[in-house]
Amino acid sequence: MTISLNINGKTREFSGDPDTPLLWVIRDDLGLTGTKYGCGIAQCGACTVHVDGVPLRSCSSPVATMPGRAITTIEGLSSRVAKAVQKAWIELDVAQCGYCQSGQIMSAVALLEKKAKLSDRDIDLGMAGNICRCATYQRIRAAIHLASKRLASGDPP
Amino acid sequence: MIHSLNADQQAVLARQLAGHDGSCSQGMTLSRRNFLRSSGGAGLALAFAWLPMGRASAASPLDSMAAPVSAPFAPNAFVRVGPDNVVTIVCKHLEMGQGNTTGLATLVADELDADWSLVRTEYAPSDARIYNNTLYGAMQITGGSSTIANSFEQMRSAGATARAMLVTAAASAWNVPASEIKTSNSVLTHASGRHGTYGEMAEAAGRLAVPKDVTLKQPSQFTLIGKQTATPRVDSTSKCNGAALYTIDVKLPGLLTAVIAFPPSFGARLISFDPAEALRVPGVTDVVQVPEGIAVVGKGMWAALRGRRALKVQWDESASASINSDAVLAQYRSQARNPGTPFARPADGQQTPNAAVKTIQATYEFPFLAHATMEPMNCVVWLHEGILETWSAHQFTTLDHTLAAKAAKLPMDKVRLHTLVSGGSFGRRANFVSDSTVAAVNIAVAIKGRAPVRLQFSREDDTGGGMYRPMYVHAVKAGLDATGKLAGWQHTIVGQSIFAGTVLGSFVIKDGIDAMSVEGVFPSQYAIPQMMGDLHSTDLPIPPLWWRSVGNSHSAFVMETMIDELAAAAGEDAVAFRLALLGNNERVAGVLKLVAEKAGWGKPTEPGIEQGIAVHQCFGTSVAQVADVSMKDGKVRVHRVVCAVDCGVAVNPDVIRAQMEGGIGFAMSALYYGEIEIEAGRAVQRNFDRYRVLRIYEMPKVEVHIVSSNAAPTGVGEPGVPPLAPAVANAMARLGVPRVRRLPLARAGLVAL
Numbered sequence: 038m039t040i041s042l043n044i045n046g047k048t049r050e051f052s053g054d055p056d057t058p059l060l061w062v063i064r065d066d067l068g069l070t071g072t073k074y075g076c077g078i079a080q081c082g083a084c085t086v087h088v089d090g091v092p093l094r095s096c097s098s099p100v101a102t103m104p105g106r107a108i109t110t111i112e113g114l115s116s117r118v119a120k121a122v123q124k125a126w127i128e129l130d131v132a133q134c135g136y137c138q139s140g141q142i143m144s145a146v147a148l149l150e151k152k153a154k155l156s157d158r159d160i161d162l163g164m165a166g167n168i169c170r171c172a173t174y175q176r177i178r179a180a181i182h183l184a185s186k187r188l189a190s191g192d193p194p
Numbered sequence: 195m196i197h198s199l200n201a202d203q204q205a206v207l208a209r210q211l212a213g214h215d216g217s218c219s220q221g222m223t224l225s226r227r228n229f230l231r232s233s234g235g236a237g238l239a240l241a242f243a244w245l246p247m248g249r250a251s252a253a254s255p256l257d258s259m260a261a262p263v264s265a266p267f268a269p270n271a272f273v274r275v276g277p278d279n280v281v282t283i284v285c286k287h288l289e290m291g292q293g294n295t296t297g298l299a300t301l302v303a304d305e306l307d308a309d310w311s312l313v314r315t316e317y318a319p320s321d322a323r324i325y326n327n328t329l330y331g332a333m334q335i336t337g338g339s340s341t342i343a344n345s346f347e348q349m350r351s352a353g354a355t356a357r358a359m360l361v362t363a364a365a366s367a368w369n370v371p372a373s374e375i376k377t378s379n380s381v382l383t384h385a386s387g388r389h390g391t392y393g394e395m396a397e398a399a400g401r402l403a404v405p406k407d408v409t410l411k412q413p414s415q416f417t418l419i420g421k422q423t424a425t426p427r428v429d430s431t432s433k434c435n436g437a438a439l440y441t442i443d444v445k446l447p448g449l450l451t452a453v454i455a456f457p458p459s460f461g462a463r464l465i466s467f468d469p470a471e472a473l474r475v476p477g478v479t480d481v482v483q484v485p486e487g488i489a490v491v492g493k494g495m496w497a498a499l500r501g502r503r504a505l506k507v508q509w510d511e512s513a514s515a516s517i518n519s520d521a522v523l524a525q526y527r528s529q530a531r532n533p534g535t536p537f538a539r540p541a542d543g544q545q546t547p548n549a550a551v552k553t554i555q556a557t558y559e560f561p562f563l564a565h566a567t568m569e570p571m572n573c574v575v576w577l578h579e580g581i582l583e584t585w586s587a588h589q590f591t592t593l594d595h596t597l598a599a600k601a602a603k604l605p606m607d608k609v610r611l612h613t614l615v616s617g618g619s620f621g622r623r624a625n626f627v628s629d630s631t632v633a634a635v636n637i638a639v640a641i642k643g644r645a646p647v648r649l650q651f652s653r654e655d656d657t658g659g660g661m662y663r664p665m666y667v668h669a670v671k672a673g674l675d676a677t678g679k680l681a682g683w684q685h686t687i688v689g690q691s692i693f694a695g696t697v698l699g700s701f702v703i704k705d706g707i708d709a710m711s712v713e714g715v716f717p718s719q720y721a722i723p724q725m726m727g728d729l730h731s732t733d734l735p736i737p738p739l740w741w742r743s744v745g746n747s748h749s750a751f752v753m754e755t756m757i758d759e760l761a762a763a764a765g766e767d768a769v770a771f772r773l774a775l776l777g778n779n780e781r782v783a784g785v786l787k788l789v790a791e792k793a794g795w796g797k798p799t800e801p802g803i804e805q806g807i808a809v810h811q812c813f814g815t816s817v818a819q820v821a822d823v824s825m826k827d828g829k830v831r832v833h834r835v836v837c838a839v840d841c842g843v844a845v846n847p848d849v850i851r852a853q854m855e856g857g858i859g860f861a862m863s864a865l866y867y868g869e870i871e872i873e874a875g876r877a878v879q880r881n882f883d884r885y886r887v888l889r890i891y892e893m894p895k896v897e898v899h900i901v902s903s904n905a906a907p908t909g910v911g912e913p914g915v916p917p918l919a920p921a922v923a924n925a926m927a928r929l930g931v932p933r934v935r936r937l938p939l940a941r942a943g944l945v946a947l
Contacts, residue, residue: 054476057496065451065494070443071436073617074495075568076653080882083568111436127430130848133856134291135433136568136617142434161891168882170568170618171291172859174893176852 045113339909514875550673569617714749806925857914
């Protein structure tokens with residue numbers, strides 16, 4: 038069967054097993070490799086994408102559940118919040134190996150889209166699903182605060 | 195990772211690593227003069243004849259498929275300046291997150307006076323004659339926290355040479371003395387007003403003879419090295435927008451994906467398999483037997499995984515039943531009660547009667563640990579037209595090259611390695627069998643090179659497949675004399691040797707002692723009187739491997755908690771007691787004093803919080819940490835860790851801070867949760883649900899203080915790890931928690947799950 042997907046604002050067709058996790062469709066069929074495989078069981082968050090603005094573990098989401106929903110990957114980030122987050126991440130040199138950072142950034146953007154001013158506890162809860170084996174957590178927290186501050190000040194990101 | 199090799203050892207190793215045909219020295223015919231002539235307007239290629247190689251971060255691996263030719267002018271194979279003014283720095287070391295790409299680029303760019311914004315990096319090809327790790331002799335390898343230490347002079351010389359040639363070219367073009375030309379931000383200037391960019395002068399510079407001796411800057415002249423904000427990481431942007439290309443991201447025409455049905459347990463042997471069901475899965479193209487197991491190959495990861503699930507395989511697991519980590523521990527405990535092979539004895543004539551009046555005796559137990567890199571192991575290979583190409587995070591480049599050639603039955607000059615950035619390693623990517631590379635080659639051979647193929651481990655394959663930080667047991671009995679001074683120390687260590695039976699075994703194992711099994715205990719940073727050390731090296735069917743900080747990952751816990759207990763027993767302050775034992779080990783003492791000052795050691799802290807301290811020197815770097823810890827409802831919480839580090843010249847201070855922060859978080863994962871248990875030969879923990887690692891809400895606030903130093907730089911990738919666990923354990927003891935001697939803490943119910 039053919040499944041029609043809305044990814045990063047474009048319509049893409051997928052023909053194949055409807056149980057295929059969205060992750061592998063995005064990566065292997067559509068060639069968008071910024072979204073990463075880490076665990077396959079929704080434990081690490083490396084595969085996080087936005088579906089209708091909500092962070093979702095694409096490794097555990099069958100592609101058959103996706104038609105009619107707006108999927109955004111790291112390559113499709115364009116909002117003011119997203120730009121502020123990515124800028125803060127680069128400014129603070131958050132990434133080490135970098136493999137988990139697409140997922141971290143997707144979770145952070147979703148968090149800041151929902152709530153502009155975040156406490157450390159908000160960040161801890163919102164980012165708890167994303168593992169970073171390099172343990173860049175201190176800088177992730179700092180970058181989210183920095184992005185939040187910039188967004189609140191109204192400066193262009 | 196391993197100690198420096200002398201010339202004889204290097205020669206032996208070079209022969210061993212050259213492998214079956216020794217052909218790695220072929221293809222060396224292009225002279226530098228010929229090359230420069232033929233490269234025409236390519237600019238100053240202080241480099242190498244494989245100029246068209248793509249960047250390490252290139253979007254498509256196809257960009258980097260131009261034929262590599264090894265150049266004979268090795269000393270300058272690290273930098274080139276293009277007519278576009280871009281400075282390209284060739285990195286012989288793998289970026290695994292530790293920031294060494296930024297570090298290598300900093301070394302070249304500083305001496306070159308390059309504009310940092312115009313600096314690009316790419317990976318060197320596999321060529322150990324040019325790109326060997328100078329601390330390890332003939333091998334091209336990243337490890338042992340050695341990138342900056344072994345590259346400091348080499349990369350600076352490369353940059354200084356390039357600068358000297360650009361200056362000479364400008365002097366000639368402007369007819370002024372070279373000594374009057376100044377360089378800054380990739381621009382040459384003269385008081386007369388003449389000026390030009392490096393790019394404009396590159397072609398002329400490329401026609402000059404390479405100077406033999408160049409003068410390197412004095413530390414006071416550094417413009418990038420040691421500066422707080424001058425060298426943002428070169429890889430941040432690509433790692434924040436999804437563009438960074440990892441092995442898992444490689445795209446090639448017709449690329450297939452393979453997963454392997456590995457033996458389900460250590461000791462399992464294949465009886466038979468039936469590919470029929472697997473081949474019926476849509477997208478599955480091949481089911482082939484390889485030495486590693488049964489490979490299921492298909493169009494994309496999902497097809498391969500479904501195919502593997504459908505595959506019928508019979509394994510003989512009769513040899514696996516007796517492989518249990520509980521039994522191993524029981525055996526180790528028993529062995530620890532008996533003397534083994536001596537690694538430390540008081541010097542002849544120095545033995546004194548035991549003066550101890552108070553002794554502390556303890557046995558420490560450490561589990562198997564998986565590296566659990568975020569990117570599970572993988573490798574892309576393409577066997578075509580008599581050539582083998584690989585794309586992977588090649589860390590032990592020379593061995594990957596050698597073993598790939600052997601597996602493909604090709605001479606080494608028909609094998610081309612393309613190194614890609616790694617989604618973590620912590621030691622895992624460098625191993626003695628080049629596991630993911632060789633397995634991928636075996637699959638490519640089995641499908642007769644019909645298409646390029648990526649072997650991808652699942653998380654379970656990766657975590658459950660061995661190459662663990664080995665289990666270790668330490669039994670220690672230490673005593674104080676009547677004045678409270680350390681009087682003697684007996685230390686028995688039991689565990690697998692990482693190097694036994696490997697290509698490097700003869701270099702590291704001396705008189706039955708694998709130096710990595712005892713490092714941190716012997717030699718010790720402390721002047722320990724009457725040290726008696728014994729080692730039992732064990733043999734298990736579970737492959738061991740170095741894991742970020744290697745032997746120090748367990749030895750520092752033993753030493754630094756026992757020293758703390760001895761200090762308490764002597765009624766001494768934990769810092770003062772250590773300082774007395776550090777003698778003239780000034781750099782270790784220095785970080786200890788610095789961390790005590792910065793953390794407010796000995797001053798009242800918040801109610802309910804106690805501090806613990808630990809210091810450990812490894813890979814030439816000294817790190818001390820103070821952990822602020824509380825217990826709530828019997829569960830530990832680490833609020834803050836203050837860290838002091840002395841790594842000599844701090845090339846990139848912010849990268850050093852990041853490595854200390856990350857090392858602390860990495861160590862906390864092991865302290866809290868890290869454990870692979872083996873039952874009937876099978877790893878119990880196979881994914882992040884049971885092999886838990888630290889999450890953001892558990893990360894303490896980390897403050898890093900870097901000692902200002904002009905000493906030769908040493909590594910920072912590993913040394914941040916060892917002090918954390920003993921510092922936390924020492925704080926817990928002050929909070930009244932009975933000493934925990936078996937890790938991880940979760941095992942004793944001390945971590946909120």
